[in-house]
Amino acid sequence: MPYLRERGPLSRVSPDGNGGKRSLGFLLGPLPPTPSVNRRLAIHSLSPPGNTGESGRMDQVQSWAACKLERKGRVYVLTITGPSDHRFSPSTIDDIAAALDAVRLSEDAGCLVTTNEGRFFSNGVDLPWIFQNLASGSLRIIQLKFEGLLASVMKLGIPTIAAICGHAAGGGFFLALAHDYRFMKSGKEVLYMSEFDHGMFMPRSLMTVIKRKLLPGPLVETMLKARKFRAPEGLKLGFVDRIFDSSEKTIEAAIGEAERLASRNWKRDIYANVRAAAFSGVIEELEAHRDPYLLPKGAKL
Numbered sequence: 001m002p003y004l005r006e007r008g009p010l011s012r013v014s015p016d017g018n019g020g021k022r023s024l025g026f027l028l029g030p031l032p033p034t035p036s037v038n039r040r041l042a043i044h045s046l047s048p049p050g051n052t053g054e055s056g057r058m059d060q061v062q063s064w065a066a067c068k069l070e071r072k073g074r075v076y077v078l079t080i081t082g083p084s085d086h087r088f089s090p091s092t093i094d095d096i097a098a099a100l101d102a103v104r105l106s107e108d109a110g111c112l113v114t115t116n117e118g119r120f121f122s123n124g125v126d127l128p129w130i131f132q133n134l135a136s137g138s139l140r141i142i143q144l145k146f147e148g149l150l151a152s153v154m155k156l157g158i159p160t161i162a163a164i165c166g167h168a169a170g171g172g173f174f175l176a177l178a179h180d181y182r183f184m185k186s187g188k189e190v191l192y193m194s195e196f197d198h199g200m201f202m203p204r205s206l207m208t209v210i211k212r213k214l215l216p217g218p219l220v221e222t223m224l225k226a227r228k229f230r231a232p233e234g235l236k237l238g239f240v241d242r243i244f245d246s247s248e249k250t251i252e253a254a255i256g257e258a259e260r261l262a263s264r265n266w267k268r269d270i271y272a273n274v275r276a277a278a279f280s281g282v283i284e285e286l287e288a289h290r291d292p293y294l295l296p297k298g299a300k301l
Contacts, residue, residue, distance in 0.1 A: 062102060064095035069102055074110030074262040075255055076103045085123035086116060088171050092126070093145040100152050110262025112156060113254045114179060115163035124170025124194065130295070139293040146171060147205055151286040153178040154275065157268025159261040163254035164231075164240075165247035170194045174206060177213040177239070180275070183254045186231035186243040196226040199299040203291035212279040214239055 061070045066086075070077045078099050080086045103109050116122070125146060130138045153160060153175070162179040169192040176182050176191065184191075193210070195202050202223070214222060218237040221227045234240030244250040276283055 062099070064098060066092040066095035067099050069099040071106075072255060073259065074108055075258040076106070076109055076112050077251075077255065078103070078112060078114045080114075080116045080122065083118045085120040085167075086118070086172070087123050087126035087129075088142070088146055088149075089126035089129045090141055090145055093142075093149050097145075097149055097152060100149075100156070103158075104152075104156060109158055110265070111158050111258035112160045112179075113163055113251070113258050114153075114160070114175070115251050115254070116166050118166060120166040120172070121162075121164045121168040121189075122172030122175060123167065124172050127198070139295065143203075143289055143293045147286045147289055150174060150178045150209065151283050154279070154283055154286070155272055157272040158266075159258070159271070161254045161258055163251045164189065164191070165250055167192070170198075174209055177209055181241045181254075181257070182234070182239065183242045183244065183250050183257075184231040184234060184240045185247050185250045186245055188230070190228040190230055191234055191240075192228040193222050193226060195223075197300075199296055201294040201296065203293055205285045205289065205291060208282050208285040212282050 059071050059073070061068055063069075063081075066082070067078060067080050070079070078096070080096070086092070100112075103112055125142050130142060132138075133141075159181070160179040161181045161183060162176040164176055164182060164184040166185075167189050168176050169190070173191050173193055207223075210223065211219065215238060218239060221237075222229075229237070229240075231240055231243040235243050242253060244253055
């Protein structure tokens with residue numbers, strides 16, 4: 001089957017082996033340089049003067065274009081902001097990665113909670129951006145950035161909780177799975193692997209994530225039936241840990257659990273090591289970027 005494809009510094013258009021005619025499969029060339037842009041918008045205190053959190057420091061919020069990071073004592077709450085469907089474009093991934101770096105560099109961080117505003121946790125990678133920028137190496141750019149983002153979550157030396165308050169499809173589902181725990185609002189929100197319905201391949205790196213995080217039964221339902229799971233079904237099948245009837249309760253419970261986990265004061269290197277061993281091979285595959293991202297002919301937005 002003809003497909004769009006990227007793999008290193010090769011020719012712009014691949015021959016189809018038939019008289020030198022151009023095929024529908026592209027071998028795209030080297031990546032364009034990614035501009036270095038500081039997208040941080042603001043940092044300000046959340047507490048009145050003289051009022052400090054458990055760490056003895058004033059609680060703060062840092063803001064980027066796509067997300068904000070709020071510190072509540074030793075718990076950091078990363079919120080994907082705005083009313084959009086929170087697709088992962090390069091700039092969005094960079095913003096979330098910058099927030100994760102701030103958590104990683106904080107000496108007193110004890111737990112991370114990732115949540116969302118609006119109707120979507122995330123609707124996955126930004127397919128319109130990919131299709132519009134194929135000639136500039138968009139598939140490879142997204143692969144490196146998105147797999148790097150998932151690896152960063154799984155390498156944090158602290159517990160992580162996804163507080164899912166909206167739909168999580170494709171890459172959004174993967175981001176939730178990269179966390180240690182998943183709390184979810186019980187309503188119309190769904191968890192969904194959309195690759196079948198978009199007509200897309202599943203690379204080895206991402207398949208490794210889902211194979212390590214789901215039991216065989218749910219894996220078949222998720223990948224081979226493209227089933228959409230609501231919170232009670234995810235809870236029953238074991239990949240959602242707790243469910244709640246509102247976004248507020250979901251986030252409140254996630255922060256409460258995060259505070260309890262942070263109070264254990266586990267050593268970061270030990271926690272990261274044990275997680276990596278529990279889900280063996282996941283970080284290695286995400287960082288290896290072995291399989292190129294492929295879009296078959298006829299793939300849909």
